[in-house]
Amino acid sequence: MKNNKAPLSLPVAEGYGTLDGEFAASTARASVLERWRARKLLALTGDPPLRLVLWGGEEIAACPGAPIARLLIRDRGALFKLLRHPDLHFGDLYSLGRIEVEGDLVGFLEAAYRAAAGARVRKHLKSVLDWINRPRANSLTGSKKNIHHHYDLGNDFYKLWLDREAMQYTCAYYPRAEMTLEEAQRAKMDYVCRKLELKPGQRVVEAGCGWGGLARHMARHYGVKVRSYNISREQIAHARAQARAEGLAERVEYIEDDYRNATGTYDAFVSVGMLEHVGKDHYRTLGEVADRCLTARGRGLIHSIGRNRPEPMNTWIEKRIFPGAYPPTIAEMMEIFEPNGFSVLDVENLRLHYARTLAHWLERFDRHQERIEEHFDRAFMRAWRLYLAGSQAAFTSGSLQLFQAVFARATDNDLPWSRAHLYT
Amino acid sequence: MKNNKAPLSLPVAEGYGTLDGEFAASTARASVLERWRARKLLALTGDPPLRLVLWGGEEIAACPGAPIARLLIRDRGALFKLLRHPDLHFGDLYSLGRIEVEGDLVGFLEAAYRAAAGARVRKHLKSVLDWINRPRANSLTGSKKNIHHHYDLGNDFYKLWLDREAMQYTCAYYPRAEMTLEEAQRAKMDYVCRKLELKPGQRVVEAGCGWGGLARHMARHYGVKVRSYNISREQIAHARAQARAEGLAERVEYIEDDYRNATGTYDAFVSVGMLEHVGKDHYRTLGEVADRCLTARGRGLIHSIGRNRPEPMNTWIEKRIFPGAYPPTIAEMMEIFEPNGFSVLDVENLRLHYARTLAHWLERFDRHQERIEEHFDRAFMRAWRLYLAGSQAAFTSGSLQLFQAVFARATDNDLPWSRAHLYT
Numbered sequence: 039m040k041n042n043k044a045p046l047s048l049p050v051a052e053g054y055g056t057l058d059g060e061f062a063a064s065t066a067r068a069s070v071l072e073r074w075r076a077r078k079l080l081a082l083t084g085d086p087p088l089r090l091v092l093w094g095g096e097e098i099a100a101c102p103g104a105p106i107a108r109l110l111i112r113d114r115g116a117l118f119k120l121l122r123h124p125d126l127h128f129g130d131l132y133s134l135g136r137i138e139v140e141g142d143l144v145g146f147l148e149a150a151y152r153a154a155a156g157a158r159v160r161k162h163l164k165s166v167l168d169w170i171n172r173p174r175a176n177s178l179t180g181s182k183k184n185i186h187h188h189y190d191l192g193n194d195f196y197k198l199w200l201d202r203e204a205m206q207y208t209c210a211y212y213p214r215a216e217m218t219l220e221e222a223q224r225a226k227m228d229y230v231c232r233k234l235e236l237k238p239g240q241r242v243v244e245a246g247c248g249w250g251g252l253a254r255h256m257a258r259h260y261g262v263k264v265r266s267y268n269i270s271r272e273q274i275a276h277a278r279a280q281a282r283a284e285g286l287a288e289r290v291e292y293i294e295d296d297y298r299n300a301t302g303t304y305d306a307f308v309s310v311g312m313l314e315h316v317g318k319d320h321y322r323t324l325g326e327v328a329d330r331c332l333t334a335r336g337r338g339l340i341h342s343i344g345r346n347r348p349e350p351m352n353t354w355i356e357k358r359i360f361p362g363a364y365p366p367t368i369a370e371m372m373e374i375f376e377p378n379g380f381s382v383l384d385v386e387n388l389r390l391h392y393a394r395t396l397a398h399w400l401e402r403f404d405r406h407q408e409r410i411e412e413h414f415d416r417a418f419m420r421a422w423r424l425y426l427a428g429s430q431a432a433f434t435s436g437s438l439q440l441f442q443a444v445f446a447r448a449t450d451n452d453l454p455w456s457r458a459h460l461y462t
Numbered sequence: 463m464k465n466n467k468a469p470l471s472l473p474v475a476e477g478y479g480t481l482d483g484e485f486a487a488s489t490a491r492a493s494v495l496e497r498w499r500a501r502k503l504l505a506l507t508g509d510p511p512l513r514l515v516l517w518g519g520e521e522i523a524a525c526p527g528a529p530i531a532r533l534l535i536r537d538r539g540a541l542f543k544l545l546r547h548p549d550l551h552f553g554d555l556y557s558l559g560r561i562e563v564e565g566d567l568v569g570f571l572e573a574a575y576r577a578a579a580g581a582r583v584r585k586h587l588k589s590v591l592d593w594i595n596r597p598r599a600n601s602l603t604g605s606k607k608n609i610h611h612h613y614d615l616g617n618d619f620y621k622l623w624l625d626r627e628a629m630q631y632t633c634a635y636y637p638r639a640e641m642t643l644e645e646a647q648r649a650k651m652d653y654v655c656r657k658l659e660l661k662p663g664q665r666v667v668e669a670g671c672g673w674g675g676l677a678r679h680m681a682r683h684y685g686v687k688v689r690s691y692n693i694s695r696e697q698i699a700h701a702r703a704q705a706r707a708e709g710l711a712e713r714v715e716y717i718e719d720d721y722r723n724a725t726g727t728y729d730a731f732v733s734v735g736m737l738e739h740v741g742k743d744h745y746r747t748l749g750e751v752a753d754r755c756l757t758a759r760g761r762g763l764i765h766s767i768g769r770n771r772p773e774p775m776n777t778w779i780e781k782r783i784f785p786g787a788y789p790p791t792i793a794e795m796m797e798i799f800e801p802n803g804f805s806v807l808d809v810e811n812l813r814l815h816y817a818r819t820l821a822h823w824l825e826r827f828d829r830h831q832e833r834i835e836e837h838f839d840r841a842f843m844r845a846w847r848l849y850l851a852g853s854q855a856a857f858t859s860g861s862l863q864l865f866q867a868v869f870a871r872a873t874d875n876d877l878p879w880s881r882a883h884l885y886t
Binding site for chain 2: 346
């Protein structure tokens with residue numbers, strides 16, 4: 039890895055301590071009031087099948103029977119913070135080791151999501167992993183800052199746990215359960231290309247290209263020319279170097295700029311995993327860019343994390359991991375298309391594919407834990423592990439969705455008569 | 463046919479005359495003011511490639527070059543009415559023969575749609591086929607009245623031009639272009655069943671069943687038991703008789719009642735071509751019915767005419783043909799699912815399939831024109847012909863869409879890993 043210093047240092051907020059062990063772990067037994075608070079925490083979060091273990095060793099469980107996991111709360115301040123603002127503090131406290139999950143972390147988080155959804159406590163109380171604050175604004179400069187926060191962590195960090203071939207930091211596609219991460223990412227890219235009906239010689243514009251894997255895949259396997267926009271400097275540098283190394287530099291152009299500055303006309307408009315960072319207020323603009331860029335017979339595809347109903351991103355993830363992120367509902371996504379004369383041809387929900395992708399990422403992340411700890415502090419590592427596990431749990435429990443929407447101009451009658459070509 | 467008397471007598475509004483020939487056709491030449499008005503009519507409708515022919519023989523064209531068709535305006539009152547409220551009066555005047563289209567009716571209507579969309583004149587002026595008024599309320603009693611208006615015209619009337627096997631008065635599915643109407647309706651029913659992942663022994667509830675063809679198809683070919691709701695007495699009577707004749711009475715139950723009164727729990731909830739009649743205010747209720755009826759692993763499918771952006775149904779169609787009808791956008795449809803804990807798995811737009819279905823219907827309608835005229839008055843026949851041709855044009859021009867949405871409970875993880883099973 040390039041950086042020997044942690045580019046993201048936790049904690050960001052004051053009053054947490056810095057690393058596990060450095061906070062004042064409580065040793066006295068919990069008081070009656072504290073035990074009552076712990077029970078209240080379980081009730082507020084929908085009584086998940088979990089066991090709380092307080093600093094003095096007291097165990098508190100909501101449900102009878104075997105718990106999925108044990109949540110150790112290692113000091114009274116942590117309990118207090120969890121009660122006050124669980125969706126924010128859980129992540130920070132976990133990162134610092136002031137709380138610990140004994141047992142299956144993903145299973146624990148899934149149970150927490152399910153209990154919260156089942157108890158319908160969200161409206162008033164906010165559960166451990168509930169979502170509240172509005173995301174940060176994604177103006178042209180705001181976007182650059184938000185994207186830098188996440189994607190310029192160091193390419194080497196992501197290389198450790200993303201697929202080796204194309205470094206796709208987005209949902210893969212597993213039409214067959216036994217596929218490897220590499221196979222599933224290739225399948226995802228092919229699926230996107232088939233949905234876009236790419237033909238040799240066509241031109242494609244890409245809004246948000248990550249490390250450029252999809253653009254290179256399109257150029258190599260579908261004979262198209264691609265122009266890709268991204269505001270992450272590290273990603274663009276990697277993407278360009280890779281295109282040169284693979285002899286694709288003539289057919290793939292990576293531009294370090296905001297998608298809103300895209301120029302030219304194209305046969306296809308594609309955006310995989312960028313909409314989450316665009317912000318609701320800019321959906322109409324995104325549609326205007328597609329309208330400006332697409333030919334009369336052009337095809338578009340937008341691939342994004344989403345929701346069944348409108349809810350902001352989890353506060354902790356939005357604050358510490360993905361500043362400015364917001365997962366839209368299908369209805370909200372329509373703001374891209376409705377005002378801009380587009381017709382939506384196909385919306386597919388690939389929720390469980392993202393859960394499987396995240397399981398593969400987490401497995402590799404864990405395999406490289408030692409290497410990651412050499413370069414980042416422990417809190418950072420724990421925060422990322424929680425983020426990957428929590429995201430997997432969010433997709434498994436149905437809290438998050440993954441939508442792929444295909445669109446064309448309303449007047450385009452040159453449409454395929456069935457979707458069978460996607461599956462042959 | 464059962465009725466020797468027209469059940470729907472046009473005109474409904476006063477001041478039209480009753481049949482072509484009975485109005486006072488103008489004979490004098492059109493004045494300068496009237497010719498100016500005719501040019502204004504073309505301009506208001508986006509200057510379509512059409513030629514207007516006034517009662518005195520004067521021809522007025524917006525575009526140079528060969529027109530797609532000629533619109534004969536046979537009296538000055540008709541011109542005046544068209545200018546005042548074109549979307550309503552065009553249909554009535556055409557039905558009565560006070561205006562006539564010489565040439566390809568569908569082509570004429572398509573050109574009118576395209577010109578209106580292209581000129582973006584809709585917001586202020588309303589074009590010949592534009593949409594304005596709010597649909598009539600679909601309360602429990604209002605629905606019954608609205609549905610009676612359309613569907614109790616006489617089964618024999620619909621038999622003349624719908625598919626012979628299942629009498630599907632909804633969009634067919636043409637994965638192969640050469641399919642007959644019967645093949646395409648069978649393909650549609652199979653497609654719906656595959657999207658619902660029906661398995662033998664399952665129970666299905668259907669909201670709005672028409673003449674019951676889909677329910678019988680499901681029972682016969684997929685081994686399921688179906689309970690279907692419909693408030694059209696004539697349709698229910700036909701459906702029951704057909705089920706008895708086909709030996710399916712034990713497995714298909716037709717209930718003459720509103721879908722909102724559905725009881726029981728089912729493995730699948732299906733509604734094909736009813737949402738258009740439900741009314742936006744009742745989408746949430748429709749979702750509640752699905753929520754009440756579906757098991758934890760249940761699948762739902764809603765098939766409906768729709769829009770790319772919110773617009774009411776064409777005034778004339780809403781008034782004369784489909785009282786209470788409203789075609790929703792995808793965003794509006796989400797009101798069914800979002801508040802009721804559903805996850806949308808798949809939305810497919812089958813717009814051009816409806817255009818082809820309507821072309822097949824219109825062809826049969828024209829073939830049986832004489833028989834229809836024996837039983838209905840000429841204005842009725844012309845009104846229906848305009849409605850079929852206008853609907854075809856609306857789908858071809860992209861003014862109307864056809865959405866099939868598949869949904870499941872948000873917590874259901876027993877989902878197929880690809881849609882390939884729909885195409886094998």
